[in-house]
Amino acid sequence: MAAEPVRGASRARGFLGRLRAGDQVASLITATFAASVLLLAALLVFELFRGSALTRDKFGWAFLFTGIWDPVAGEFGALPFIYGTVVTSALALAMAVPLGLGAAIFLSELAPPRISDALTFVIELLAAVPSVIYGLLGVFVLVPLMRQVGAPYGVGVFTAAVVLAVMILPFIVSISREALLAVPREQREAALALGATRWESTWQVVVPYARLGIFGSVFLALARALGETMAVTMVIGNDPKIHASLLAPGYSIAAVIANEFTEATADLHLSALIELGLVLFLLTILLNGVARLLILGTTRRGTAQ
Amino acid sequence: MRLALSLLALLVPLSAQTLVNGAGATFPYPIYSKWFDEYHKLHPDVQINYQSIGSGGGIRQLEAGTVDFGASDQPMNQEQLAKSKIKPLHFPTVLGAVVATYNLPGLSRELNFTPDALAGIFLGKIRKWNDPALARANPGVPLPSSDIMLVHRSDGSGTTFIWTDYLSKTSPEWKSQVGSGTSVNWPAGLGAKGNEGVAGMVKQTPYSLGYVELIYALQNKMAYGLVRNAAGKFVKPDLASVTAAAAAAGMPDDFRVSITNAPGKDAYPISSFTWLLIPSQIQDSAKKKILVDFLRWMLGPGQKMTEPLSYAPLPQRVVAKELKAIAAVQ
Secondary structure, three states: OOHHHHHOHHHHHHHHHHOHHHHHHHHHHHHHHHHHHHHHHHHHHHHHHHHOHHHHHHHOOHHHHOOOEEOOOOEEOOHHHHHHHHHHHHHHHHHHHHHHHHHHHHHHHHOOHHHHHHHHHHHHHHHOOOHHHHHHHHHHHHHHHHHHHOOOOOOOHHHHHHHHHHHHHHHHHHHHHHHHHOOOHHHHHHHHHOOOOHHHHHHHHHHHHOHHHHHHHHHHHHHHHHHOOHHHHHHOOOOOOOOOOOOOOOOOHHHHHHHHOOOOOOHHHHHHHHHHHHHHHHHHHHHHHHHHHHHHHHHHHOOOO | OHHHHHHHHHHHHHHHOEEEEEEEOOOOHHHHHHHHHHHHHHOOOEEEEEEOOOHHHHHHHHHHOOOOEEEEOOOOOHHHHHHOOOOEEEEEEEEEEEEEEEEOOOOOOOOEEOHHHHHHHHHOOOOEOOOHHHHHHOOOOOOOOOEOEEEEEOOOOHHHHHHHHHHHHHOHHHHHHOOOOOOOOOOOOEEEOHHHHHHHHHHHOOOEEEEEEHHHHHHOOOOEOEEEOOOOOEEOOOHHHHHHHHHHOOOOOOOOOOOOOOOOOOOOOOEEEEEEEEEOOOOOHHHHHHHHHHHHHHHOHHHHHOHHHOOEOOOHHHHHHHHHHHHHOO
16 A cells, blocks of 8 residues: 555656646635534534523523423423433433443454454444434333333333443444553553553553554543434433433433424424523533543643654 | 437326325325325316425414415414415314313223313313312222323324313413413423323323324224313214214314304204315415316315214204305315
8 A cells, every 4th residue: 555656656757747737726625614614513502592582581500400391381491401411411421431441442452353343243233223213122121121120101201311321332342452452562662562451551551552543432422422312312311301320211301302303383492492402502512521621631641742 | 320319208107197296284185195196086187285294383384375275273373364475264174072081090991081180180270080070070980090191292293282272261361371272381291202102101000191183092992081062062082972962062163163062953063174274365376276176076075085084074054064165166
């Protein structure tokens, strides 16, 4: 591969020369494409902001802190949904990150290459499974199990968190494994040469080196967990109240939007659902921001990269 | 060249077709798609498209003018009609009903429900299966002392509207505390998505109770209860008792009527029409001709196709009244 450009270099230089002006065109075009991403995000926020004018005027900031959701009386509060979204995502991460990281370390560092490749193939397959399938799995396998464990209905916040954890696990394993494999061989060899055991070199050298990639996988997992709709609504119980028990039913922002949007006829109801969309968008940014700050903190302390 | 010609040949009949677009309720979707399909066979030059995006969506799209007609499981209210630039006429098409379905292990008999018992259960006041309100209506039935696991719809739905409309009519407490709508603030229970979600939850959970459309219960052979109607008789929901409810209820000239808790001793009290919403003024004369013709066909041969799909047909009196009302489409 590396020899290719050298062999074709003399021919390519003439070609590139003729494209010198084309370079500017290309950079202009690609810059436009990049800007369109920003534009899209801005448009999204603008539309959500505009669509929710009615409830923003009526409830103000109280929308975020009240827990009554009554479409008939026209009273709307987002708190139970925010709670459900944050708690299910956080629990899912708490379950999936250790598991996923452990699996990734095994696959990249300890497993024989053939086993590692075969398992990775299966894991990447899992990542491509549509979320409704995970929802069905939750309904038919996890819910009866949870009922035996002591959740009265079987569905609830904890059940949703477990389904989410299963869903995001393949992302964490797959991307973390890539990051670990990308760590230069010299790093490992240097650690071993200094007398570290295999595990010490993995845990103290390889994992910190691949830290950014691993965090990236966690971000992706968090984003998927926050926005997951179908699988969550199938197992969370869809009850807009905050119960003390994690085994009790709850609700998430994405789930209530999907559930109620099609049949929302009152303007205020529609506006409340759109404002929930805005809240989810901001929540995602906020949580991603917090996660990024955490990383910045650890990067300063850890090995430089 | 030959390819281009055959492509052209494909395009020509398409462009000669008149497209009519509609959107709305999901509940009547199976019969509507059957109707539009059969109608297309009779009139190959007409293609009626229907998107089952939900009643609320159908009303919004109709108001915005993006579709030629809408469909809804609940009549538009005064406020919506006043706000809408397009003045839609309501045409009832078929009837549906909502039933109380339950999962009581070991019970083979059908249960009787009084309106008070249903309201009490859904208000969260009746929590046990052997509550006196249930025991009185079911003499001789061994009711367990377990908690009632209550399931309702989580998605906004015409089914929920019919159910809560019925509870509002029979229970003043329900009316003041919860009210009726496609989504309501449920005092008790948990939500499941769609008829299939509620049915799945009820089938899976022992001692549960929920509500689903009659069609869904019939097709899936689920256990469902009899409900005491306004005449004081416990009536089993089926196509005949649903049509009886429609026949017994009065019909205003604009067809916007709720037939829950209808009088008549054979009427099943949790029944409802579903409506097509046709603009009273249609600019495009070709589309107007098609819609008017379709309405006439739907009220005639179309009604005979309803029963195989478990929809209750309209009573004759309503059909006659609608045939007269079609003249109002201009």
